[in-house]
Amino acid sequence: MARMTIKDIARESGYSSGTVSRVLNESGPVSEQAVRRIREVVDKYHFQLNTNAKFLKQQTPEGIALIIRGTNNLLFASLVEILQNQIEEAGYSASMHYIDESGNEVEEAQEICKHQPPEGIFFLGSTRQNFQKGFSGIDVPCVLVTNSAEDLGFDNVGSVTTNDTQAAQFAVQTLLSLGHRNIAVLGGDRTRSQAGMSRFLGAQYAFFDNSVPFDPARSYQQGMFSVEDGYEGMLSLLDRMPELTAVFVMADVMAIGALRAIRDRGLRVPEDISLLSFDGISLAQYTVPRIATMCQDQEELARESVRMLLDMIENKVPGSFRETSFRMQEGESLMPPVLEK
Known part of the structure; x- marks a missing residue:
């Protein structure tokens, strides 16, 4: 019979070559069930590990x-x-x-x-x-x-x-609870981004639950989750909704661009426009002002x-x-x- 290899042990045990290698080299965490099954196959065929274990490990990258x-x-x-x-x-x-x-x-x-x-x-x-x-x-x-x-x-x-939908609903509910009614939403492409769609639905639920009208054609601006699209998208919203007093932004990276756009229009956050974002990246706590955000x-x-x-x-x-x-x-x-x- 030809000499057994790690791949042979993996095939018969039902585990990957990487898992077999970790068991034989005792080089990483593996479940007791996996150890037991692999040891059974090793004992069955009297498999012996190559003495150059380091070389062997290098040959079975996981x-x-x-x-x-x-x-x-x-x-x-x-x-x-x-x-x-x-x-x-x-x-x-x-x-x-x-x-x-x-x-x-x-x-x-x-x-x-x-x-x-x-x-x-x-x-x-x-x-x-x-x-x-x-x-x-x-x-x-x-x-x-x-x-x-x-x-x-x-x-x-x-x-x-x-739960993006619940978190976005909570975010818009927060803006509504503060007394805002002219609220815009800046977010992702709903046809390409699952997060964009889920957060959009959450925002819609909050408006509906509070009987506040929300017209996506006017009050929603989509783009890539980037600083640049946050900036350009915010400018578009300000053009369409000069009366807006608050904006929910679906990603902190977009919110950073939105902050700059609001400032470039001669407006202030939060005195003129409140801003609530999503994600909780560390950079959001170093902007001026610090961004309130839904943290994952x-x-x-x-x-x-x-x-x-x-x-x-x-x-x-x-x-x-x-x-x-x-x-x-x-x-x-x-x-x-x-x-x-």
Whole structure:
């Protein structure tokens, strides 16, 4: 019989080569179930590890791919750093793949899997339509981070997300509770961004619950989640709604551009226009004024995402759907309207 290899052990045990390598080298965390099964196969075939364990480990790289949609998203930049640290602490390597905000993350995953399939994939930023159209050919475990995979119908896809709809509804309700009625919404492309659509729906619910009219054609401006589109979008809203006293912005990075646009029009935040944003990136606390924002718990998002993906990889469980907490972070960009315009 030919000499057994790690790939042979992986095939018979049902676990990945990376997991087998960690068990044999005792080099990283692995579930008791995986250790027990791999040891059974090793004992069955009297497999002996190559004495050059370091070389062996180098020959069986275990990689997790991160596909990041959008190159200007500061929330994703922070999440990627946290995810990478946690992935490496778990004994895996991480590779980053950035695509444009209008790009197709599923097509990117197909290209990655075509050459050397990773152990698993994280998607940061995703569109349901892309998964519904082209995901069926991808069979590695995947987790959507910040967007929901519920109802997609794939056992190998899970998600960890903030409830964008509830958080956005809370944000607009906050502006309404302060007494604002002329409120604009600055956000993402609802046809391309799941977060944009979910947050738009939350804003709509708040207006409806309070019997406040909301005309998207006039009061909603969409764009990319970027400083530049936040700036240009805010200028467009000011042109269409000179009477506005408050704006809900769907991403802190857009809010930074919106702040500049309001200032360039000779107006002040919050004295003339209150501003409430979304995400909770650290930079929002260094603007003038500090931006009030709906905070996503980045540490919790990353921790739960890594825990889920490793469970899918090592224990062969199907993906699940988890929600993490959100909270409103007080800033200096909110106050009741001095006088409705």
